[in-house]
Amino acid sequence: MHRNALRRLLHARRLTVSLGAAALMAAGTATIAQTAAPAAPAASGGKLKVGFMLPYTGTYAALGTAIENGFRMYVGQQGGKLGGRDVEYFKVDDESDPAKAPENATKLIRRDQVDVVVGTVHSGVQMGIVKVAKENNTLLIIPNAGVDEATGPLCGANIFRSSFSNWQPGYAMGHVLAERGMKKVVTLTWKYAAGEQSVKGFKEAFESKGGKVIKELSLPFPNVEFQALITEVASLKPDAVFVFFAGGGAVKFVKDWQAAGLKDKIPLYGSGFLTDGTLEAQGAAAQGLETTLHYADGLTNARDKTFRLDYAKTYKLQPDVYAVQGYDAAQLLAAGANAVKGDMTRKAEVIKAMEAARVDSPRGAFTLSRAHNPVQDFYLRKVDGRENKLSSVAVKSLADPARGCRL
Ligand code: PHB
Numbered sequence: 001m002h003r004n005a006l007r008r009l010l011h012a013r014r015l016t017v018s019l020g021a022a023a024l025m026a027a028g029t030a031t032i033a034q035t036a037a038p039a040a041p042a043a044s045g046g047k048l049k050v051g052f053m054l055p056y057t058g059t060y061a062a063l064g065t066a067i068e069n070g071f072r073m074y075v076g077q078q079g080g081k082l083g084g085r086d087v088e089y090f091k092v093d094d095e096s097d098p099a100k101a102p103e104n105a106t107k108l109i110r111r112d113q114v115d116v117v118v119g120t121v122h123s124g125v126q127m128g129i130v131k132v133a134k135e136n137n138t139l140l141i142i143p144n145a146g147v148d149e150a151t152g153p154l155c156g157a158n159i160f161r162s163s164f165s166n167w168q169p170g171y172a173m174g175h176v177l178a179e180r181g182m183k184k185v186v187t188l189t190w191k192y193a194a195g196e197q198s199v200k201g202f203k204e205a206f207e208s209k210g211g212k213v214i215k216e217l218s219l220p221f222p223n224v225e226f227q228a229l230i231t232e233v234a235s236l237k238p239d240a241v242f243v244f245f246a247g248g249g250a251v252k253f254v255k256d257w258q259a260a261g262l263k264d265k266i267p268l269y270g271s272g273f274l275t276d277g278t279l280e281a282q283g284a285a286a287q288g289l290e291t292t293l294h295y296a297d298g299l300t301n302a303r304d305k306t307f308r309l310d311y312a313k314t315y316k317l318q319p320d321v322y323a324v325q326g327y328d329a330a331q332l333l334a335a336g337a338n339a340v341k342g343d344m345t346r347k348a349e350v351i352k353a354m355e356a357a358r359v360d361s362p363r364g365a366f367t368l369s370r371a372h373n374p375v376q377d378f379y380l381r382k383v384d385g386r387e388n389k390l391s392s393v394a395v396k397s398l399a400d401p402a403r404g405c406r407l
Contacts, residue, residue: 046085047085047086047087047088048081048082048083048085048086048087048088048115048116048337048342048344049087049088049089049090049112049113049114049115049116050071050087050088050089050090050114050115050116050118050333051089051090051091051092051108051109051112051114051116051117051118051119052064052067052068052071052089052090052091052092052118052119053092053094053104053105053108053117053118053119053120053125053129054067054068054091054092054093054094054118054119054120054121054143055093055094055095055096055120055121055122055125056091056093057093057095058095058096058222058248059096059222059246059247059248059249060096060121060122060246060247060248061247061248062247062248062277062322063121063144063246063247063277063322064093064120064121066277066319066320066322066323066326067118067121067143067144067322067323067325067326067329068091068326069311069314069315069317069323069326070311070319070322070323070324070325070326070327070328070329070330071118071143071326071327071329071330072089072326072330073310073311073314073315073323073327073330074327074330074331074334075087075330076314077310078334082330082333082334082337082338082342083334083336083337083338083339083340083341083342083343083344084341084342085337085342090108090112090114092104092107092108094119094120094121094122094125096121096122096124096125096221096222097125098122098124098125098127098128100125101124101125101126101127101128101129101132102128102131102132104128105117105119105128105129105132105133106132109132109133109136109138110136114138115139115344116138116139116140116141116333116344117129117133117138117139117140117141118141118143118326118329118333119140119142119143120142120143120144120145121143121144121145121322122145122192122194123145123146123147123166123192123193123194123197124147124192124193124221125145126142126145126147126150127147127149127150127154127193129142130147130149130150130154130156130159131154133156133158133159134154134156134158134159137158137347138158139158139160139336139344139347139350139351140158140159140160141160141161141162141329141332141333142159142160142161142162142163142329143162143163143322143325143326143328143329144163144322144325145163145194146163146164146165146166146167146168146169146193146194146197146198147165147166147193147194147197148165148166148167148193148197148400148403149193149404150165151165151369151371151372151373151400151402151405152165152371152400152402152403152404152405153403153404153405155371155372155402155404155405155406155407156407157351157407158347158351159372160332160354160368160372161368161372161373161374162325162326162328162329162331162332162359162374163294163325163374164294164373164374164376164400165197165373165400166193166194166196166197166198166200166201167197167198167200167201167204167400167401168201168294168376168378168398168400169198169201169271169272169273169291169292169293169294169378170197170198170199170200170201170202170203170205170242170244170271171201171202171204171205171378171395171398172205172292172378172380172394172395172398173202173205173242173269173270173271173291173292173394174201174202174203174204174205174206174207174209174211174242175205175206175209175394175395176269176290176292176380176394177206177211177240177242177269178205178206178208178209178210178211179209182206182211182239182240183210183211183212183239184211184212184214184238184239185202185206185211185212185213185214185238185239185240185241185242186213186214186215186216186217186233186236186238186240186241186242187199187202187203187213187215187216187217187241187242187243188217188218188229188233188241188242188243189217189218189243189244189245190218190219190220190221190222190223190244190245190249191218191219191220191221192220192221194244194246195218195221195244195245196218198244198271199213199216199242199244202242214236214238215236215238217229217232217233221249222248222249224248224249224252224253226252226253226256226257227256227260230256230257230260230262231260233262233266234260234262234265234266237266238266239267240266240267240268240269241266241267241268241269242269242270243268243269243270243274244270244271244273244274245270245273245274246273246274246276247273247277247278250273250274250275250278250282251278251281251282253274254268254274254275254278254282254285254286254289255282255285257285258284258285259285263285268289269289269290269291270289270291271291271292271293272291272292272293272294272295272296272321272379272381272388273291273293273321274289274291275289275291275381275383275388276291276293276295276320276321276322276388277320277321277322279383279385279386279387279388280386286383287383287384287385288382288383288384289382289383290380290381290382290383290391291380291381291388292378292379292380292381292394293321293378293379293381293388294321294363294374294376294377294378294379295320295321295324295362295363295379295388296379296381296388296389296390297381297387297388297389297390298387298389298390299362299363299364299379299390301362301364301365303360303361303362303365304362304363304364307319307324307327307362308362311323318386319362321363324361324362324363327361327362328359328361328362328363331357331359331360331361332354332357332359333354335353335354335356335357335359336350336351336353336354336357337350338353339352339353340353354368354372355368355372359374363376363377364376364377369399369400369402370402370405370407371400371402371405371407372407373399373400373402375397375398375399376397376398377393377395377396377397377398378393378394378395378398379391379392379393379394380392380393380394
């Protein structure tokens with residue numbers, strides 16, 4: 001194709017994408033305008049307002065949708081009510097863009113006057129939400145982002161997580177590879193909190209048991225130009241590679257790894273986001289990959305069985321870890337809202353009930369640490385067809401160390 005024509009095509013593509021995003025935002029605003037009642041005091045019989053701040057565009061778009069699906073499904077199962085009040089939803093697309101996080105979180109809290117913010121996926125965006133939620137003393141439930149600070153030095157009474165800390169899945173895999181007698185590992189990830197902190201957790205476990213991370217490689221989020229880095233990994237000849245990638249980027253990485261001819265040469269491991277919600281797109285390239293995560297296919301608890309059936313029926317899709325985390329965010333909120341019969345102004349009681357909750361999760365029941373992060377089992381899984389099949393429990397009841405949290 002002629003170079004100018006190519007440039008025009010690329011420009012048109014970009015325009016379509018940003019127009020698509022703009023249309024989505026406009027649609028969101030329109031819904032809000034139609035449904036928002038004048039800011040009613042939360043104690044009144046008005047609706048309980050939930051603000052989703054999630055990525056609906058970009059490499060993490062599917063993750064945001066799965067979280068919302070899981071959340072809505074639980075509320076739907078309660079007749080659309082929590083604490084006796086109808087639930088009303090507000091939405092912002094955070095675009096996985098940290099720079100826009102404070103403004104987006106402020107919209108939900110100040111303009112829409114939500115009772116609770118449910119967000120988000122991306123660790124960098126999460127930092128902005130945590131700051132705004134603290135300034136406004138708004139209840140926040142984190143349904144994915146693992147940023148260690150949220151349940152570490154920046155922990156707070158009003159901040160809860162239904163997912164994991166970045167440290168946790170990395171630590172579990174470090175433990176597994178050390179037990180397997182691996183000695184030299186190279187790590188590769190996006191250069192932002194999620195990747196860096198996963199690697200830190202991995203390294204802590206792996207090196208404390210005699211392994212050595214010989215090189216830490218990274219590229220900016222959400223770049224997917226993996227080729228040069230893959231070549232560098234191969235030249236280092238490690239025993240194994242540990243990576244953090246997720247969403248669309250994880251699909252591309254796993255395919256590139258196979259295309260480079262390394263699939264059967266250097267063992268590839270990761271936190272489970274590498275292969276969760278992505279298997280259909282990864283196909284043969286993902287077969288046999290082993291990862292660690294707080295969810296797996298093939299668990300045997302009753303809650304997971306009904307959850308999976310209900311999810312498949314409701315959305316015509318198989319659930320993934322993100323759907324589970326959204327579902328559990330709603331369960332956690334229900335524990336608080338039910339304890340005060342929907343009167344979310346009784347904040348101290350809401351928090352106390354959430355802190356004490358035993359969440360009957362599809363991943364297996366969990367409780368929260370004093371920093372409000374799930375204490376949970378981490379599973380070793382292996383890809384088989386379209387499933388991350390359970391192999392074993394890698395680390396039982398793993399609690400994030402919550403360094404720097406003074407709750
Ligand atoms: C994060 O940024 O914390 C993050 C994003 C996607 C994942 C996991 C963690 O799948």
